[in-house]
Amino acid sequence: MALAIAVVFGVVIGSFLNVVIRRLPEGNSIIRPRSHCPNCKRLIRWYDNVPILSYFLLGGRCRQCNRKISIRYPLVEALSGIVGLLMYDKFGLGIEWVIFFSFSAALIVLAFIDLDHRILPDPITLNGIWVGILASVYLAQPSSLAVRLLRTIGLETTNSRVIALTASLLGVFIGGGLLWGVGEAYFRLRGIEGMGFGDVKMMAMVGALLGAPLALLTILIGSLLGVVIGLLYIRVAGKSRQYELPFGTFLAAAGIVVVLYGDEFINWYIDRIIQPSL
Ligand SMILES: [Zn+2]
Known part of the structure; x- marks a missing residue:
């Protein structure tokens, strides 16, 4: 039912x-x-x-x-x-379903608008940032990767909401900042604007709810999707190499995948890949 x-x-x-x-x-x-x-x-x-x-x-x-x-x-x-x-x-x-489904719904909207118009509207990304901060403080999940990471590096406070807020704000700045860095690097390498500031705001929104580690994973998966599918499309459809790819669409798809499987993937990665090699 x-x-x-x-x-x-x-x-x-x-x-x-x-x-x-x-x-x-x-x-x-x-x-x-x-x-x-x-x-x-x-x-x-x-x-x-x-x-x-x-x-x-x-x-x-x-x-x-x-x-x-x-x-x-x-x-x-x-x-x-x-x-x-x-x-x-x-x-x-429950409430978690409502929060993460709403987040995914916002990403679906952004994905298709970016596909159609190559824009990521502020009313969604900017509101998404503060709603994401509020939601993560409200949830204050002790199992969240960002929260666990903060505890590991020594942020000790008994107030779980303070930790959740710190994790969320770090997510906003690192998520948005990393993408801004990727965009700058791309611009220097190829001399064309690879993404707009909309992508940066969208990643700040992702970081607000998911925290910095999962925002980073979203950027990695999104870039991988963009390179593979994007270059394949340019090939098959015979577009020019200057063709502007909807990077936001790939990031949005990655964001939904990361909500669903990001935690499990990173835990698996730490258990199987990082720890055995230590
Ligand atoms: Zn009609």
Whole structure:
């Protein structure tokens, strides 16, 4: 039952994410007006607006003008549902699920807006930073990697919220700072702007909630994805080498993977790779 709630809620939120992805970059309200067909402008009836299902019942076309509807709408809804499911698998259905699912939802929105427009809007990244700080202080997870690292290097205080706040602020500055450094290095090497300041703010947001170690892992995985998929795409699609890749899209995908598997990966890495060699 809880599993079904997580998935259905994920899919329904996915439907809302589609609206945000389309309207936020255009500066339109994300609440009003109600959804309408981008071609014939007529309102979409509520029974044609059921996530995923309606797309297939309508055969992927607008009921009124028969114009094709992008397959991306049901895909974003399905993706959001799958993320809801995986988060349930990791966190159960409680406040942690709400926090980490919301974080992932924000990353999904950023990923697709960056893909479409090569921008990462401030209303999401900047608000994400302070919401991320508040959320990590609220959660004050003693098992968090950033918190454990701070204890290892000798930050001793009995107040777990003080440690969580320190870990979160370090995450903001190290997450954002590292990416800024990567961008600078790239700019010096290739002489073209590899990323905008939006990516830096987005990584500050990731660091705020996940802490510095997992923000670093996100940058590593995101860069790897960017290099492999990006260069493959440039090859296959015959784009120029100057083609601007949506780096934020790769970072966002990496961020969601890291929420789900980052802790386990780093623990495994320490146990199997680092410790045996000491
Ligand atoms: Zn239409």
